[in-house]
Amino acid sequence: MDRLIYVDNAATTRILPEVLDKMMPYLTEQYGNPSSLYSFGQNARQAIDEARDTVAKYLNCRSDEVFFTSGGSESDNWAIRMAAHMLEKKGKKHIISTAIEHHAVLHTLNALEKQGFEVTLLPVNEYGLISIEDLKNAIRDDTALVTIMFANNEIGTIQPVAEIGKICRERGVLFHTDAVQAVGHIPVDFSGMNIDMLSLSAHKFHGPKGVGALIVRKGIRLPSLIEGGAQEKGRRAGTENTAGIVGLAEALKLSCEKMDEVIPSIKAKRDRLIEGILKTVERSRLNGDPVHRLPGNANFSFEGIEGESLLLLLDFKGICASSGSACTSGSLDPSHVLLAIGLPHAIAHGSLRITLSDDNTDEDIDLLLEVIPQIVSQLRSMSPVWEKIVKGEKYE
Amino acid sequence: MAQYYSDFVMEHFTNPRNVGELEDANGVGEIGNAKCGDIMKMYIKVEGDRIVDIKFKTFGCGSAIATSSIATEMIKGKTIEEALKLTNKAVVEALGGLPAHKIHCSVLAEQAIKAAIADYYKRQGIDPTPIVGEIQDHHEEACDI
Numbered sequence: 001m002d003r004l005i006y007v008d009n010a011a012t013t014r015i016l017p018e019v020l021d022k023m024m025p026y027l028t029e030q031y032g033n034p035s036s037l038y039s040f041g042q043n044a045r046q047a048i049d050e051a052r053d054t055v056a057k058y059l060n061c062r063s064d065e066v067f068f069t070s071g072g073s074e075s076d077n078w079a080i081r082m083a084a085h086m087l088e089k090k091g092k093k094h095i096i097s098t099a100i101e102h103h104a105v106l107h108t109l110n111a112l113e114k115q116g117f118e119v120t121l122l123p124v125n126e127y128g129l130i131s132i133e134d135l136k137n138a139i140r141d142d143t144a145l146v147t148i149m150f151a152n153n154e155i156g157t158i159q160p161v162a163e164i165g166k167i168c169r170e171r172g173v174l175f176h177t178d179a180v181q182a183v184g185h186i187p188v189d190f191s192g193m194n195i196d197m198l199s200l201s202a203h204k205f206h207g208p209k210g211v212g213a214l215i216v217r218k219g220i221r222l223p224s225l226i227e228g229g230a231q232e233k234g235r236r237a238g239t240e241n242t243a244g245i246v247g248l249a250e251a252l253k254l255s256c257e258k259m260d261e262v263i264p265s266i267k268a269k270r271d272r273l274i275e276g277i278l279k280t281v282e283r284s285r286l287n288g289d290p291v292h293r294l295p296g297n298a299n300f301s302f303e304g305i306e307g308e309s310l311l312l313l314l315d316f317k318g319i320c321a322s323s324g325s326a327c328t329s330g331s332l333d334p335s336h337v338l339l340a341i342g343l344p345h346a347i348a349h350g351s352l353r354i355t356l357s358d359d360n361t362d363e364d365i366d367l368l369l370e371v372i373p374q375i376v377s378q379l380r381s382m383s384p385v386w387e388k389i390v391k392g393e394k395y396e
Numbered sequence: 397m398a399q400y401y402s403d404f405v406m407e408h409f410t411n412p413r414n415v416g417e418l419e420d421a422n423g424v425g426e427i428g429n430a431k432c433g434d435i436m437k438m439y440i441k442v443e444g445d446r447i448v449d450i451k452f453k454t455f456g457c458g459s460a461i462a463t464s465s466i467a468t469e470m471i472k473g474k475t476i477e478e479a480l481k482l483t484n485k486a487v488v489e490a491l492g493g494l495p496a497h498k499i500h501c502s503v504l505a506e507q508a509i510k511a512a513i514a515d516y517y518k519r520q521g522i523d524p525t526p527i528v529g530e531i532q533d534h535h536e537e538a539c540d541i
């Protein structure tokens with residue numbers, strides 16, 4: 001096999017060696033329980049406290065607003081389920097979200113609907129953006145929570161979070177944002193953007209898997225999701241993942257410190273990829289917003305082919321990417337995000353997501369620009385759908 | 397190296413046999429629709445009672461392409477009677493197994509061959525239904541055959 005070209009950084013990222021170095025002591029000698037009184041335990045406690053301060057510094061929140069969790073999914077579940085139950089007592093049983101959320105949010109909302117909550121999913125436009133007017137109109141007296149993702153994991157669209165935060169604050173509605181794809185990639189300002197709760201996950205910004213955080217604005221008495229011991233000030237039980245938490249903080253620090261430098265360089269590579277693909281592959285399109293877009297995200301649709309076979313052929317060339325086709329999602333429908341931006345099923349099946357990181361080189365882009373068009377035409381040559389497209393017949 | 401599909405499926409996927417169109421086909425069958433993410437089109441050339449040539453075009457996932465390929469290999473040179481006995485199970489076995497939710501691809505291959513044979517009979521002015529039976533295809537709403 002040729003060298004590995006990893007361009008699936010929205011799925012997960014490479015842990016940085018500096019991050020692993022910081023974690024190692026807590027996986028080896030420093031194994032004390034952070035809740036233990038003796039100094040061997042307190043060493044671990046101190047490391048966690050420092051990590052909390054680091055998160056607070058880079059996300060502009062208070063240290064006592066940071067609660068470590070097992071990752072993005074837990075943070076989303078916690079914020080949404082428990083905010084719903086907390087506000088239900090005040091007679092608020094309405095939740096606003098969007099059609100393009102991650103399943104950690106959408107499935108949680110489905111579960112709440114079964115428990116009698118009413119959910120409004122705001123539509124998005126062809127670029128994946130919600131309309132602020134729609135949001136304003138959807139807020140009711142009994143609205144408990146607005147949960148809108150910061151940036152989308154598939155198409156990379158960045159929502160106007162500061163505006164959403166301002167509206168929610170003015171209307172006295174809690175605002176949670178799933179910022180799993182945003183943190184460490186673009187500036188996120190918890191206080192400045194009037195966010196009440198924010199989910200993040202370390203493995204999306206070169207930290208370890210299985211660790212994340214929920215930031216909860218001081219004063220919000222969010223009940224626990226995980227009951228048990230008194231860790232995280234009694235809000236999230238379970239012996240802390242010390243090494244993971246230390247790794248999360250280090251990864252966040254490194255990502256945020258080089259963000260100003262990394263964003264333009266990733267964007268330049270991404271834009272070269274996008275321009276190159278759209279120019280060389282006929283009947284291809286870019287999904288997502290051309291401007292309000294995560295720096296590393298490029299999401300294409302190619303008419304006449306199906307995404308899974310595209311991924312397999314890319315894998316053969318050592319290229320790791322992702323698709324929104326039904327086959328790869330394990331369901332019968334293609335990605336709900338691609339359908340929500342109005343793509344017909346047949347075109348949504350033929351999508352390809354490339355998500356770059358700072359590791360990717362100009363040579364990687366050259367290779368993608370060489371290989372993707374080849375594979376697309378190889379698959380098109382055996383596609384009865386492409387045959388119809390060429391003949392100008394209807395195929396959906 | 398770990399793989400999602402078996403080596404044999406990957407081999408058929410990356411080097412599909414009998415891929416393309418058959419200019420002098422006298423039976424063409426198409427199953428599936430683009431909405432559901434898979435379409436198989438089979439072209440057969442029948443001489444006497446034998447399928448002397450077969451080609452396919454497939455829009456779909458790796459297993460759809462691999463099952464099309466192996467199914468055409470299993471049918472080529474066989475009599476119509478033998479071809480009609482090809483079950484999706486035999487196709488899966490020949491491939492050395494498929495992931496559970498990909499089994500429907502093998503059903504598509506079986507049905508696409510039946511559809512091509514049915515088309516052949518129709519072109520001969522013969523009602524195919526008593527010979528070929530009902531052909532299952534995706535319905536408008538449900539993609540799960």
Ligand SMILES: Cc1ncc(COP(=O)(O)O)c(C=O)c1O
Nearest residue numbers: 071072073102104153180181201
């Ligand atoms: C937007 C978004 N939310 C939530 C998650 C879930 O995060 P985790 O894998 O840490 O549970 C992901 C990652 O897949 C994501 O992209």
